[in-house]
Every structure is written in structure tokens, then in C-alpha cells.
Amino acid sequence: MIFAMVNVLAPIFAITLIGFVLGRSKIELHAGTLSTTVLLVATPALIFSSLTSYGVTPTMLLEMAAAAILCLSASAVLSMLTIKMFGLSMRSFLPSLMLPNSGNMGLPLVMLAFGDEGLKLGVSYFFFVALVQHSVGFSIASGSYSMSHLLKQPLIYAVAAVILVSTTGIAVPEVVLTTTEILGGMMVPAMLILLGSSLAGLTISDLRPALVVAVSRLVIGVLSALAVIWVLGLEGRVAGVVFLLSTMPTAIITYVFAQRYRPEPGQIASAVVASTLLTFGCLPFLLWFAVKVLEQS
Structure with missing residues (x-):
């Protein structure tokens, strides 16, 4: 089990470290260009490729949608209680507490832990998290709701295409499947490099709120996941991925939103760093619980 965990965690640490070193070096890594490419090209391609190639069904999408929305709803309630308890700013810290990094860090983890089946489930789950991030998270930070902002996200159209294919049985041309598979393949390593590069540019400027967010995000995530797994009766690999x-x-x-709309982006940057480091430290236990306890339940 220990060697299996090392095989899963070592690539994540290694690729993230590469991004961190590049971010700290004199090499000008254009993170903005890379992140835009990941968002506009690689992520929609991976969603379409994985969900069509692996035979995802509308039932599976609905199951993962229910799990994602319930987890985020439970996280939102617990986050608001935490913010009230510690006297933090609701608009600044609610997105940071309720929205997990299911993309950059989560998808590589479930892919390495559960293989192609785990990636298919993870992409289905991540799609709904991303929708909430770009709608609810954006609205909280900016103080306004923008449907046009949501409609600009290619993720929506990728899943719309998947639903069309899965419900009508339309045969996707091989050239389309091959192209989206190649483009989607760059998403996981690019996300980890971006994660490392982003961490290289962030600093701990305010320790108290950073520690509150870091510890609370982990506790809220665990409690929300276990509650939803119990409520929906999830088992095996599905439960592990969720x-x-x-x-x-x-x-x-959430740091991007804070940098654009909030007066204290440094505190959110600190929270991102502290939360990521804490979760990195807890990954062996989280992975053990997901694989050993949940998948074999």
C-alpha cells in the first residue's frame, strides 16, 4: 500500500515542484497564457474526450452532479458558520473556504489513484465544480452576477456536446476523438505546473486567516464529503473520487477573483498557500482513506 501511495503521490509532487522551480527561476513562464490555454482548450478537450471515449451516461453525469452540488452546498453552509465564528469577511473568504481545487490538484490525484475510470468520474465531478466557481464564486467576489461570464466558459459547450452524443448515439469521427484526446492530455501536467508556478509567486502575509482557512477548508471538505457519501449511498470508486x-x-x-475584486488579495494568497501545503501534508492519509476504506467498502 505504501509503494502504491508513493507511485500516486510522487508524480504530483514532482510535476508541481517543476512548476515551482520554473516560477522561482529567471525563466519567464507565461502562466497567464498557459492557464488560458488550459481553460479554453485543454479542459474542454479532456471533458469531451474522456466522457465520450469511456462511455459516460447521463445517469453518471447526474450522479456526479448531485454529489458535487451537495458537497459544495454543505461546504457553503459550514464555511459561512466558520466565517461568522472567526469574524472574517464573507465576500473575501467564502469562496476560499467552499471552493476546492478539484482541477489542478484533484484530477491528477484521482487519475493516478483510480485510473481511467477515476478520471472519467473526476472530470464529471470537476465540471460542476468549475461551473460553480465561475458563477457563484465569481458573483460572491465581484458582488454581482454575470450570465455572460458563465456563457463564455467552453466547459459548458463541451458537456453539451457530450450529452448530445450520449443521448443520440451519434458516432464521433475518429479524427475528433484523437485530436481532443491529444489536447486533453496536456491538461493534467499543465495544471500541476501552473499550481507550482502559482505557489512560487505567493507569500504568507497574514498568518491567522491563512491558518483558519487552511484548517477549515480541510475539515469542511472531509465533513461535506462523508455526509454526501452517506446521504447518496455512494460506494467504491465513486465514493473515493468524491x-x-x-x-x-x-x-x-479564488485568488484570481480576490486580486481583481477584493481589497485584501494578499490574505487570500496566503490562504491558498497554507491550504495547499496542509493538504499536501495530509495527502497520504486522504489517499489511504479513499482507496483502502471507501473503494473497498
């Missing part, structure tokens, strides 16, 4: 993706650290996109 648990891992729900317990991921604060999403880096």
Missing part, C-alpha cells in the same frame, strides 16, 4: 475531490485545498481561482 471524497478526494471534495477535500482538496482552496482553489487558486
